[in-house]
Amino acid sequence: AIRMTQSPSSLSASTGDRVTITCRASQGISSYLAWYQQKPGKAPKLLIYAASTLQSGVPSRFSGSGSGTDFTLTISCLQSEDFATYYCQQYYSYLLTFGGGTKVEIK
Amino acid sequence: QLQLQESGPGLVKPSETLSLTCTVSGGSISSSSYYWGWIRQPPGKGLEWIGSIYYSGSTYYNPSLKSRVTISVDTSKNQFSLKLSSVTAADTAVYYCARHGTIGVVIIFDAFDIWGQGTMVTVSS
Numbered sequence: 001a002i003r004m005t006q007s008p009s010s011l012s013a014s015t016g017d018r019v020t021i022t023c024r025a026s027q028g029i030s031s032y033l034a035w036y037q038q039k040p041g042k043a044p045k046l047l048i049y050a051a052s053t054l055q056s057g058v059p060s061r062f063s064g065s066g067s068g069t070d071f072t073l074t075i076s077c078l079q080s081e082d083f084a085t086y087y088c089q090q091y092y093s094y095l096l097t098f099g100g101g102t103k104v105e106i107k
Numbered sequence: 108q109l110q111l112q113e114s115g116p117g118l119v120k121p122s123e124t125l126s127l128t129c130t131v132s133g134g135s136i137s138s139s140s141y142y143w144g145w146i147r148q149p150p151g152k153g154l155e156w157i158g159s160i161y162y163s164g165s166t167y168y169n170p171s172l173k174s175r176v177t178i179s180v181d182t183s184k185n186q187f188s189l190k191l192s193s194v195t196a197a198d199t200a201v202y203y204c205a206r207h208g209t210i211g212v213v214i215i216f217d218a219f220d221i222w223g224q225g226t227m228v229t230v231s232s
Contacts, residue, residue, distance in 0.1 A: 055220065
């Protein structure tokens with residue numbers, strides 16, 4: 001199975017900050033990577049697919065980059081509604097795997 | 108717009124079979140463009156893909172669960188279902204159903220774009 005490693009596992013930030021989360025795949029996955037946002041008690045929500053394509057309706061302050069094994073999710077100007085846990089997921093292999101998550105907390 | 112809703116018992120006894128159904132509304136499960144999947148999340152932990160099914164009945168399973176999992180589809184009811192046998196406390200989780208696109212033969216799946224709200228299943232005697 002392709003292992004997805006996210007870092008950091010948690011971070012504290014303030015509204016207005018620029019936040020970057022990284023995701024590393026244990027082998028090359030081209031650009032077959034998605035990012036999800038999950039708030040407590042809610043289902044994950046797709047933010048970005050194909051490593052850098054914004055899902056319809058997602059604010060433009062979210063962006064994704066990378067290919068191969070290293071990927072980043074950037075929130076350019078953190079808003080109060082962005083405090084949540086973020087997961088990356090590869091779909092290069094039929095055996096779909098997720099990263100362990102990054103919890104973005106209020107500083 | 109398309110919606111997914113999980114249903115099933117919230118409590119299952121150890122060694123028994125967990126059974127859940129996902130009802131698709133606002134669209135057809137028989138679309139050639141999508142697979143329908145199950146994902147679970149133990150309390151306080153991350154996400155684990157269980158398996159996915161195409162409307163034709165073609166399935167893909169996580170090898171770590173394959174011996175205990177059966178996913179089936181009922182196109183007449185616009186539903187797909189999950190059965191997980193011989194459950195233990197480790198199977199206690201929120202279970203989500205979700206839709207994901209199909210890309211091709213080599214790269215099969217796309218990202219999960221629509222999710223159900225999830226249903227908590229506890230395994231306990």
